[in-house]
Every structure is written in C-alpha cells, then in structure tokens.
Amino acid sequence: MSNSSNFIQIVNYDGDFVGDVSTFIKEASLQKTGLDYSVVTVLGCQSSGKSTLLNRLFKTSFQVMDASAGRGQTTKGLWMALNKGVDDRNIVVVDVEGTDSKERGEDRQTFEHRASLFSLAVADCVIVNMWYHDIGRYTASNYGLLQTVLEVNLELFGHDHKDKAKTLLLFIIRDHAEAQTPLAALEKMILKDVHEIWDEKVRKPEGLETLPAERFFEFKIVGLPSLFVVPEKFNEASTELQNRFSKGKAKASDKFLKDTYSREVPADGFPIYCRQVWETIVSAKQLDIPTQKEMVGTFRCEEIKVQVVAGLQAEIAKMNALVEKGEDPNLPAKVKAVLQEGLEEYSEPASRYSKDIFEKKRSELLQAMKAALGRPVGLHIGHLRERLAREADRRLAAAVSTKGDKSSSDSGASSSREEKWAGFSDTVNQWKSDALKRFDDELEAFDTDLPEVGKVSFEGTEAKAAFGVSLSASVERIRGEEVQRLRAAVRESVSRELEKVDALLENANLQGDKFWNEVSEICATSYRSCGKTFNSSAGGLGLQMGSEEGGVEEGGEKLLQVLGGGGDAEASAEDSEAALLQVAALEIEGLLRARLERVAQSLPQRVVEKFKVLFEADEDDTPRQWIAMSPSEIQKAFVKARDAALPLIDTFEKLRVDTRTFESCPAPVEVKRRFSKPVFSEGRKEAVKEKATSMMKRECSRAQEIQAAGGAPAKLPLWAYFAFLILGWNEIVMVLSNPATFFFLGILAVVGIVAFYTGNKKMMLDLGRQALGMSTSFLLPVLQSVHSAVAPQVRA
Template sequence: MDVVPDIDHLSPHHDTVPDVMDAPIPTGKASAPADTKSAHLPRLHLIDEQQKFSQELSTYINEKWTLKDAGFNYNVAAVFGSQSTGKSTLLNRLFGTSFDVMNETARQQTTKGIWMSQGKDMKVLIMDVEGTDGRERGEDQDFERKSALFSVATSEVLIVNLWEHQVGLYNGANMGLLKTVFEVNLQLFGGNRGKEKTLLLFVIRDHVGATPLINLSNTLRADLERIWHGLSKPEGLEDCQITDYFDFMFTTLAHKLLQPDKFNSDVDQLRLRFTEASDPNYVFQPQYSKRVPADGLHIYAGGIWDKIMTNKDLDLPTQQELLAQYRCDEIANSAFIVFQEKIKEFRQPIESGSIVEDLGPKMKDIRGVAMKSFDKDASRYHADVYQRKRSEVLTKANTMLEAYFLGQLKNLHKKAVNSFSANLQQALRQEGAEFSVVVAASKKDVMDSFLEGAKAITLEETEWSYEEELYQLEQGLREFATAQREKELNKMLTSLEKHLRKELDEPVGLALNNPGPGMWGRVIVIYQRTVEDGEVLLHKRARTFDLTEQEQAELVVNLRRQAWVLLTKKVQEESVDGMMLLKLRNRFEEKFRYDEHGLPRVWKPDDDIDTPFRKARDETVELVPLFAKINTLDPVKGENFELEPAEDFDFDQSLKVLSETRQQEITTKFKRESDAFYLEAKRSVVATQAKVPYWVGVALIILGWNEFLAVITNPLYLMVVAMVGVPMVAMWYLDMLGLVETIAWKAYDQGYKFAMEKLRETMEKSREGLDKTQHQGQRQPQEYPVRTHAGKDEGGIELSSLDKKTQ
C-alpha cells in the first residue's frame, strides 16, 4: 500500500500546489478496545431515507456500545463517496463492522441514509454514509450534501472513498460536494477557526501502481486548493485558509479482486492508523476531537442535524449561478496575480520604516487596473453574481492595500514623533525659550505634516480611517511633552537644590561653630533668607513651563521642605561626635589656655589652675544641651518657624539633633579630653621647678670625663653639642623650659586642629562615609583621673602630690 505519511497543510499563497507532506502528526492516545464480543456488532440507522434522525442513539451509546462512561475517550469516523465504490466493504474489513454490502449482480444501492456502528475491539464509532451519484435519488442531491456536511460536523476523520480513475474528475472525485461542504461549513462553524479541525483521509481504491500516489495526491490537492480559493467566504473570514478547518491524508488500496492478498495487507496496514497511537500516521489526534462527551453525543448530533435541515443556504444554486461563480473566481484570480505583483514593490520600503512618496495615487492606479480587468470579462455573466463578486474583489483589493495604508500611517506617526522631539530639543537650547510656546509650535508643525500625509493615502470606496492613528499621535505627543516638561522641571529643581545647598552649607557651618544662645536664631535667619532667594528663582524659571497656580504653590512648598532637609542634614553633619568634640575642645581652649586678651597662658607654681579649669569646663559643657533640638524661633519675626508635615516628612522629628544618651556620651568624652589639658598644665609647672642635686653633677663629671674629652677633641661632635646644648642651657637658666614646652604643645594642638579641619571637609564631600570617617578621625584621649578639692577622684591621682613637687 502506497501512503502519504504526513498530514497535508495547503498553502493559499502559491499559484501551484506546494509540497505539504512534511508536517509531523502530533502524538495522541490510542483508543482502548471496546467490550464487543458479538460477531455482529449492533448498528443503528442513524438517519433514514426520509432524513429523520434516530431517537435511539442514546440507547445504543449507553447500552449496546457501552460508551456511557467513556467521556472523551472515544472517536468518530465517517466514510462517503460515490455509490457502489465499496465503502461498506472497506468499513467492514477495516473496523470489523457488519454494514450491508452491495450485491455484485444487482448493482443497486445498499446503504440508505446514514448508518452507525462501533468498531470491533475499539472505542470508535463509524458512520456509513449513503453514496453519491446514485440513480435512486437521481438529480436530487440535497441529501448527499446534507449528509456530507453532517459527517464533517460530527466526525474527527472523514474517509473519502474513490477509485483511482476518478481522480481529476469534478463529480467522480466528489469535488462539487466538497465545495458545498466547505462553503456551508464556513457559514456554520467559521467562528471555530483554528480551534477544531477535521481530517479528510482520501482512500484511493483499485490502485494498480501505474500512477504514483504522490501524483494522485498532488492532483487532489490542486483541486481542493482551487475550490477553496473560489469559495464565497463569510465576512471576517476572507483570509482564512483551508488548513484552518481541515487536514488531509492520502493512501491507496490494491484491487480487491485482482490482488486480494495485497488488498488485505493494505487494509491491515491502514487499520494501524486507527488503532496504534505510536503509528506516525495515527489519525485520532487531539486537534480533531469535537470535545463532546460520549453520553452527550446524541444531543450534539441531533442539534447539528436540525441546523442542517433548517438552513436555507444549503439549497443548490442554479447552474447559471454556479457557472458565474466559477468564472468570476477565475477572472478575479487572474486579475489579482497582476495586482499582487504590482503592489509588492511597496512592502520593503514600508516595512523598513520609510515613507513611500505618492503612495496614495499609486495604490489608486493599481487598484483601478485590477478592477477594469475584472469588469471587462466578468460583466458578461449573471448580473447578481457579478455584482456580488465585484464587491468581493474590491473588498479584497482594499484589504490588501490597507496593510500598506496602515504601514504608511505608522511611518508617518514615527516621523512626526521624531520631528517633534528634535524640534523641541533644538528650540529649548535657545536663550529665553518658553517651554509652553515651544511645545505648541512644534506640535502644530508635526500634526499638520501628519494630516497632509494621511489624507494623501486615503482612497475612495474604502472605509479606511486615520482618526485612531491621529488620536494616538496626539496622545503620544502630549505624553512626550509631559515627560519632557517633567525632565526640564527636574533639571530646574536640581539646579535650585544645588543653589540652596551652596547658600546653606558655609553660613550654617559657621553659625554652628560658634555655639551660644543665639546660635539657632542665626541658623533660622540663614534658612529664611535662602528660601526667599530660592522662591524668587523658582517663580522666575517656572513661568516658562505654563504652570498653574496650584502647581507653583506645590513647588514652593516642596522647595521650602527641601531647603529644610538640606539644613537638617548640615546640622546632623555638624553634630556628629567628632565634630561636637572639636567644637567643645575649641571653646574650652579659648577659655582655659588663653587669657581674656587671647594670649597663651604660662602657668606658674603659685597660679590657681583648678578654678580656671572648672570654669572653662563647666561653661563648655553648658553648650551641649543647645544641640539637643533645633530652636525654630525666628528672631526677626519673633515667632516660631514651622513647616507642614508630609507623608515622607515629619517636621517635629527633624528638629531633634542630639538625644539624651548622646549628650551624656559627648559630655563624658569631652571631660576626659579636658582632663588631659589639666594634667598638661600641671606638668608644665612641675617641669619648670624641678632641681637636680649637686652630687648628680659630680657623678656625671666623673663618669662622663672620657666622653667629654672625646667630644671636645672632635670638632664635629663639639659643633653638634654646642648647637643643641647651648640653647638648652640658656633656656634652663632663664627658666624658659616651661614656656618652650607650652609652645611645643601649642604647635601640636594646631597641627591637630588642622587635621580635624581637613577631616571635616572630607566629611562634607562624602556624606555616605560619615560613620567610617568619624571613627578614623575621632581622637581617643587617654583617661587621667583628677583629684578635686574634695579629695581623691576615682583612680586615685592626688593633685597635692604634684603641688609638693613645685615647692
């Protein structure tokens, strides 16, 4: 048996029928064998000669065929073809059914109406359909078409039985019947496009091998393709393809009488397609299923037959109308070959985004040539058919051209957006450009250009419209302008923020470095002055954006809030532990190490160090609470300053600077550092009054006599000793060692301050690394417990012992 192994996929876009046997069949599930032990399986006369639908289908499904609980696990196949072509014989041999077969001597019709039976050992229902071209019905072909349509509507696989010598014939190969089936199927079931399909299995009988199967199948495919293109398709389905509703397979069977063994072998091979899911040509694929449960099949099939019986469109057209339809389709196809060839030149430039010059007039001329070619030859045929087909040809031509119309509109849209963007950017670079004026002018230019291009490609006798594209363009330009305005506004606000930061940083830092009762008042004055300047700049720049009063008011509120945020950030930077200790230490040094004239103090043994120390430290510690919270009292207006809270902004919370815990920590650290200054002052007094015993000098002379001789006899050593020793001896006799030590400590302190100032600058430039910088720059003073007038401090250093050394 010769077979075409794959399902046929017919392409509607080629003049010749393409090779369509390369699409693989998806895998499906094989039907389980049915419990049918009887030699003669029960069969039902589903539709009789009088076209009446049997009411016993439900009984047969539930009781005799035991498919009540099968659900979707069953299949339906049907066969149709010319009378006396051996359809029933094929079914009985293929599925083990017991349909009546033709009497070879009488040569009369045996199958009347539609019979149904179950295949042996399988859950498959087979319908034996009355043959076509029978002499019993004569010219009455109405039932043939109805039964064929019913088979297509209810079956997953439709077996088309025909002789080899019938291939290529219009009636013998059932092409007229298939054309009607296709047309009515589109009208009734067109809405299920691509969702449900039916497999047409063409079984070519009595194949002797002279003509290969591939040639026979190509002939059938060409006929099917030609029929499909000639169909009058319902509205909305003009571009549908035959493969949206049908798949095709082809096979041959040897001559039953001349080659009985080969015939039986071919039938057995064909049976595998219905029973073995692993077979590459398995026919019961999921996409063919009608998705009707077995227990509801009688309702579904009965409803389908009722539709077919009541559909007036199934009446056979007159011969004149058939001829007119056939010829008009041929003429239209010829005209469209030239039409498609001419419009092909527009595809590449439009798809590449280019705008085709004079596209409208060119499309109008090409369409006019095609319509004139059709009118010349088709106007001689049936007037109603001609007018209907002419309308279809015009609609089809407009549909093809509409793709280029929409493509050109898309390119015009793109060009308009790009031009609008470029014009807007260029105009905004000019000095004194107002945003709203620039947007309005640029928008008018591109909209006028788009409208001119859209009108030029809109043809008469079409329903084309560019209103939707025009609306989308307006929306796009509006959204782009809005986004651009937001961008320009953000740039303006960013510039204002930099201005605010510049105006706030240095003045606020100076105010906080000079802590005192009026410190926060100075800060608030700086803030108010900066905000007033910022508002003036904001109003000046905002006028160009055509902002509403409400929008301007919101920007002003945001400006004040942003300035306050910048201020609080600066305050937080100035109030970190390292910066606070630096401020406190500077203030303490001013009070303790310098006198009221700003001169450094040189402590003498009879000076009272404790009292100035306590006074300076206490006054300095009193500055810490000033940094606990920002005082919002405006010294100019005499009232508290306040900002409205927002979802992400808490004004009251922003006033808090140092918590109680941090105040205590900073105070403790400062006191420890101040103790070091106290001990330094005490050490300077002790160093200036220390006296060396005389015997130490005698010992040094005796023990160091040799070294003394070595030094005075060596010019180099003598010069070094003179340069170092003479100044030291002079300072000792002049009682200046303490002063020198103080100056050395002062130099060290100034170096320390310089380092901390550099650290502060680094912190301002890199706020994100604030904590790390704080730990690196924070000075860790050595703890020196100090004895007060009351006695010993914790740690036990007695200041009285130091006092004794100075006496």
C-alpha cells in the first residue's frame, strides 16, 4: 500500500482493502465534520487522463501517466485523497483504476464491477471521463461501463428509490471543441444513449420496470478543451468546473454537490463504511446500503460510547478514592457533571447517525455511566445511610426516651414519662416518616436532568430498605429500653404497695388466714392500680404477649414481644392491656415471694418469738410465775404454745394469695401456677421445724429449772451482812442522801427480784424500762425539788 500525506491506496491491485482510512480522516481533520463533506469518484477508460483531471480540479497528487515513456496502466486499485483545490468544501476524492485494461485482460470485468459498485455506494458525484472522439462508439465511450453503473445503482438503491438522494453522474467530455460540435448536441446524444441503455439493456427488478433513470440519477454534461492543444482554455474551463464544486462560487443551479454527504454517514464513520462496503462487495453478498449505514452507525456509536466511558474512568477513580474515606458532600454535583459531560461527548459525534441507533446507544451509555458511578454513589449512600441512621436514632431517643424522667406518682412531678409512653407509637410513626423523607431528599440530590433524556436517577431501593431496617432496629432498641423502664415503673408501684405487707410481717403473733386475706387485698389493690396507671403507656409502647411455646420463662424474660411501630403486627389496645396486667401479676408474685424468702431465712427465730409470747404469758397476758407452777402445768403451757407457733411455718410455705384477682390476665393459669410454687422445699420446711422445736425446748428447760429451784436464793452467813454494811457504809449514805439514785436503784431491785422469782426476765425488763421512763419524766423533777429543800436542813 502506498501512503503519503496527500493520498493513500485503499484497495490494492489484488482487490484487498488495505487503506487506513481512519488515520487518513483524522490527519485530514475531517473526523468532527459530521456530514459536512462530499465524496467524488471518477470512472473511465485506462489512460484517459482521470488522475490528471482530479489533480487539476482538486489539487490532489495522484500519480499520472508519463506519456513520453509510453501508454500503460498507472492507477492500480483505488486511491483516496483530500481536496485542496476547492477551499470552501470538504471533498474526499477517490481515483479508480481505469477500465478496459490490457493488464487485467479477461478478468477485468470482475474488478470493474466491484469498483463501480463501490463508487456508487460511497460517492455523491461519479465523474464519467469520456473523450470527445469516442462518443458514439460503444466500447471506447465506456457505454458498457455506463450500463454497469446503471445496473449497479439500481441494485443498490432500487428498494428505497423514493427516499434516496440522487447520485450525480457528471460526464466530462475531454478535448471538446465547441466550434466543432456544440455541447448541447453532445448532451442530447449522451442522454439519448443513456436512456436507451436504461430502457433496453438494464435489467430492472419487478415493480421498477417503468421508473425513469432520472429517478436515481442527475445527469450533467461538461466539456473540457484539450490540455495540450489549447492549455489556456483547458485551464480556464477546468477552473470554471472547479468552481461548480464550490459552495459559494457558483449559482445554486450550477452546483454539482449538496451541502451534506448524501449517504448520511458522518465523517468519523466513513472509514468503517468504506471497509464494510468493499468487503461486502468482495464476498459477493447483496450490498444493502441502508444495512451498511446501520452497521456503521451501530459500530461508531458503540465505539464512541466505549471511548466516552473510558474517558470518564479517571474522574470516577478519584471519586472512589475520596468517598472510600467517608461521605463526600460534593459527590452529587460531581456525578451530575460526569453524566452531563459524558452525554455531551457522546451526542456531538453520535447524533449524526441514525436516530434510533443514536438513542439506543445513548441509553446504553447512560446505563454504562450509571454502572461506573455505581460504586462511588453506593459508598456515598452507605455513608449517608449510616449518618442518617445515627442522627435519626438520636432524635428518636431524645423524643421518646424517659431515662431520668420521674414517675407521675412522685410528689410535684409531671406525668411526662407516662405521656411519652402513651404517645410512643405516634411519635415513632412520625419520626420514621420524617427519616425516610430525609433519606429520599438526600438520594434525590443525585437526580440529573439531561437534555433530550430527562431525569436520570440512581436506584436506591436496597439502600432505602437497609435504612428502614436500621430505623426499625433503633425503634426496637429504644422501645425495648422503654419497656424495661415501664416494667421497672410497674415493679416500683407494686413494691410501694407491698410495703404494707412488711408492716403485717412485723406482728410476731400474726394469724395465717387473716394475714393472707390482708395480703390478698393488698395484691388486688396493686394489680388494679397498675392497670389503671400504666394502661395507656402499655398501649403506646405496643406490648404484646410472647408467642414462645412452653409458657413464660422464669423472671418473665419471654413474656413480652415488642413489635415495630407501624407494622402489620402492631399490638391492639386489648393486647397491650392484657400484657400489662400479666406483667403486674408476675411482678406482684415476684416481689411478694422475695419478701417471704427473706422471712424464711429467719423463720425459726420468728417461730420461737411467737412461742415465747404465748409461753411466757397466760391468756390474760400476765407473766407466768414458773416457781408457782407445777411441772405438768409448764409442760401443758409448752405444748400449747408450741402447737400455736409451729403453724407459722405453714403460713410462709407458699403464697396463699387469692388468685381470682388475676382472672383478667391473658394467662391466668400460668399466674396461678407461679403463685402456687412453694417458697421453700419440704426438706427445708422440716429443717426449720426441727430447729424451731429445739429452740422452744431450750426455753421450756429454763422455765423448768427455775421451777425446780423453788425461786429462793442461796442463804448467806450472818457475818456477810455485817461485812456488806461496814464496807458499803459510804455508798449507802450517798444513795440515801440522793433520792434520785435511791429511786433508780429501788426500781432495779424490784425488777431484778421479780424477774428472778418468776423466771420471765424479758417481760420484767420491758416493765422496768417503762417504769424508768415514767420516773424520769415525772418523779425525778419532784424528788430533785424536795431534795433541794430538805438537804440543807439535814446538814444543819
């Protein structure tokens, strides 16, 4: 393949397409001209001056024959050059190997047919180069070639003749002398021959038999004087002819070319078009120009699309690097800029092709750009989702959290806590709606309005779903915290009410049936109070009974199922109230059981305390005089007190609360089962009974010892009394001189003597304390006054 800055060979002598037309078009700066170019080819006999004519008209540099060296084939194959002679028009000039070549011999017709077919497929104007003296001859005047041209054109464009732009057949008659034969006469003769060939020799497809040649062609005939005989006139005529190829140097009626390429293939697609047309011709396939154009359009639009996407990768890589570090607030603007830039870079060259192909590939380009931008946008949306989820979580916590709030039962406090619980579902629904709207608003920042395309959006369904999951998780977490606070509030309310039970437990002589009747009433009051106080709170929080099989776990951990706000499974008011009552019942049971378990730890002492109250005093609550009682009487008192005290163990063995109060619970059987569980085991019960009995026996033994001793102290010798009197004389005087001291010692002496003889030390100590209190309050001031008045007289 020969190649220079002026021209290139596109088809070699062997018929192979070898030209790098794409590089040629780029170097000629035609790639961005769109349809603003034309193609001119030339057909004619070998050595008829075709290349010379093209060089003169378009200032090309095609190789020409050296006549001094003899006549022979000069142009081999097809050559292409860019016009430099017509300065206001882009013209691609194709020089075609001459026909009737001796060198090709009998095989020439195949190449001639292919060259003609190619010329008509690509050219706006086909120059038919004829010599004046050959007109009227069939072979010499190239009428055989003309027939081929007409048939090939019909083959190419017959099926779309209604919409096809006509090809200009420009007959240039060389060595014409107007004085010899007027051009008008020659024009008439040539057109007559063309019509005869069209009507009689050209084979027409069915349905096109009556169509005239003018339906497919424009015919123009131009004469050129002899280059060698009258070179001045040749130059003058060729300049005039050259001007008719110009846009602005000739009248509209004289112009040879339209303003745009008639084949409607943009310049950047022309190289592909040429190659595909030639390869289709060589493969002997049916050459369908519309199909070729569509193939070129598809190829070029695809090529442009790929180039655009590749050109955007560097900018997208920068976006990726930045957004991987965190949320980029400028990313939406960058994404819009990339989409707009990519569409502009594609539309400018691709819009010159078929609208359907252009729009199809444009749609593919948008999808490709969105796919390329998907990673940075996805990362950004991920950061956005996390940020909005954190912010939403904080806002929800601030709106509904009751941490630190006081109960409405506290003195002087508002009911803000219960109000927040009651309005929890409404608050959550509004909060979730606001959060999702904010997410949508942030996502819409990526929406881009593109000319002729409309709005381009990025799919955020999965991200929004994940965001919704985050919101639900926040709701469930905060709701769970509030449920625990609600349960704590219920527990606090129950605990306050059960403080009344503590007062009942302080009675050492409590009676089992009476005790449990009062406890049952306290529990019922607490149960009803919880239902009234926290009913709205439970409804707002959406409480519902758990669905776990096997009942409620110990401690109620599986009791409640907290449902998401706004969901289909949202608890009804009745469900929430039922769940609340169940919680209240179980809290009552748990707190009451805890109290009895504490009582059970000191139950032997409680039993003995009750025993001593009954054993050490008679029915009139008078202290027993053990010394005055017989052993059988002491034994009888012991048995009676023991039998009255031991049932206290049965009183605290289990919770004997009237569970009919809890019939309104959703699981009354479970509540009854929980209340019926023993506080301590049968083995522990026996151990308590055994220990208490042992302690009671020791108390009885002490009473028996006092009774056996007869209550009399051991007799002292007489000298001991004299010794006490002498040695303690000073102390006796001091006591007798101080009435207060004398009075206190007297009371202690009386209490001690009575306690010793009766054996009931505890009762006498209580009486002593009371006597001392009374003496201190009333008698002591009187005695001090008397002492102050009498003492001076005694000393005097």
